[in-house]
Amino acid sequence: MKRAFKARQYLSGFILVFIFPILVLSATFYNNGKLVEKSALCLDCHEDQSFSLVNSPHRIISDKEMKSNLVSGCIGCHDGWEQHIEDPSEENIKLPDKLMPSDQAKICSRCHQSAHQVSMTTNDPHVRAQTGCLSCHKVHNNPNHMLVRDDRDNYCVVCHVSVEMEFKRRSAHPLESGNIRCTDCHDIAGIDDPLLAAGLNFDCQECHAEKSGPFIYEHPVVNNHTVDGRGCVACHEPHGSPNDRLLNQPGNLVCLQCHAVPVGHRLQHSALGAKLACIECHNQVHGSFDGSKFLDPDLGLKLFPDCFQSGCHSLND
Numbered sequence: 001m002k003r004a005f006k007a008r009q010y011l012s013g014f015i016l017v018f019i020f021p022i023l024v025l026s027a028t029f030y031n032n033g034k035l036v037e038k039s040a041l042c043l044d045c046h047e048d049q050s051f052s053l054v055n056s057p058h059r060i061i062s063d064k065e066m067k068s069n070l071v072s073g074c075i076g077c078h079d080g081w082e083q084h085i086e087d088p089s090e091e092n093i094k095l096p097d098k099l100m101p102s103d104q105a106k107i108c109s110r111c112h113q114s115a116h117q118v119s120m121t122t123n124d125p126h127v128r129a130q131t132g133c134l135s136c137h138k139v140h141n142n143p144n145h146m147l148v149r150d151d152r153d154n155y156c157v158v159c160h161v162s163v164e165m166e167f168k169r170r171s172a173h174p175l176e177s178g179n180i181r182c183t184d185c186h187d188i189a190g191i192d193d194p195l196l197a198a199g200l201n202f203d204c205q206e207c208h209a210e211k212s213g214p215f216i217y218e219h220p221v222v223n224n225h226t227v228d229g230r231g232c233v234a235c236h237e238p239h240g241s242p243n244d245r246l247l248n249q250p251g252n253l254v255c256l257q258c259h260a261v262p263v264g265h266r267l268q269h270s271a272l273g274a275k276l277a278c279i280e281c282h283n284q285v286h287g288s289f290d291g292s293k294f295l296d297p298d299l300g301l302k303l304f305p306d307c308f309q310s311g312c313h314s315l316n317d
Contacts, residue, residue, distance in 0.1 A: 039073030041085055049074070052140040056147065077107055077139070096139075101132030108133045116188050131159065156182045163239055171247075172240030180207075185238070204232045215287025219294060221258070222286050234258075235285075252278050 039060055043050050053059045058072045075081045077096055084093040096104050105120040105127060120127055126135070136155050137147045149155040157164035167175045174180055185203045205212040212222070221234050232238070235254050236246040243250045249257065255278040265273030279285070280303065284294040296303075 038075050038081065038085075042074040042078075042081065045088065046074075049140060055143060056139070058139055058147075072111065076110065079107075097134045099132070101127050101130055101135070104132035104134055129159075135159075152178060152181065166237070166239035169237075169240035169242050171242070171244055173238070173246070175239075204238075211286040213287045215289060217288040217290075217292045217294065219285060219287050255282075 043060065050060045060073060078084075079094040080092050096107050099107070102121070105117070109117050109121050116124075120133060126132075135158075136149060138144075138149050139147060142149070144151040167173065175182070184206070221231065233248075234257070235248060237248050238246070241247055247254050261274055265271065273281070281296060281299055282294045283296045284290070288294045290297045
């Protein structure tokens with residue numbers, strides 16, 4: 001009895017490890033062979049479309065070139081091919097770029113199962129706005145990486161016109177010069193974030209690490225990693241601003257969004273503290289290693305001689 005049980009175990013293991021993978025690969029290559037064979041029929045009339053896919057991940061390949069179970073072909077994207085081969089008519093073949101965005105996503109998801117593609121078939125804001133896969137990607141005659149319509153990501157501004165204008169402001173991120181791309185900050189697979197900018201401040205810190213700390217004395221607003229008016233965007237416009245340093249308000253108004261001018265600034269030293277820009281004294285606004293007031297450590301030397309040395313004030317006053 002035990003020997004029979006062990007024999008069955010051995011046989012089951014042998015089938016699972018050796019036979020099953022062979023059957024799967026055989027079925028895969030059979031299906032791939034069918035795909036290549038049937039797609040070749042399309043090229044009898046549409047040979048130019050084959051040339052349009054050269055150097056593309058979607059290129060039409062022969063069965064001799066098949067080295068994996070990932071093969072694309074005409075019939076993988078163009079439904080209705082069976083009828084179209086029998087009766088070549090524009091009416092019985094489906095062109096993905098003529099389909100609704102949700103239907104485009106379903107066709108692409110036959111092969112593409114990334115987080116981005118899954119979101120396009122469920123709750124991606126682009127689909128809800130009737131923007132499909134082929135609004136940003138182009139399959140035929142496209143040499144660009146990931147088959148995007150424009151390798152600089154400028155296809156985004158086709159819809160986001162107001163954002164494009166923000167990059168033309170006096171102080172702006174260098175999108176137009178090609179130093180950054182929309183997708184450097186906006187994760188197109190950010191399916192949980194309506195702005196596709198989850199962890200917005202962390203995106204800022206990818207380039208501006210020196211502003212993120214950690215500091216001994218933290219400015220709390222810097223570490224509020226949200227996209228609803230706090231964190232980096234509490235003070236800065238992310239695309240472009242008419243003010244210096246991408247600030248969303250000119251001069252002291254940025255600070256006055258949260259802080260009032262201290263009474264001492266208005267009363268002491270002939271109200272000198274109220275006459276200066278906040279940044280003149282509090283120049284470590286992102287965080288400090290010296291004091292919780294984010295004052296310039298050299299303030300007592302270059303602006304108010306002897307104010308710290310006299311013993312009347314310190315960096316934490």
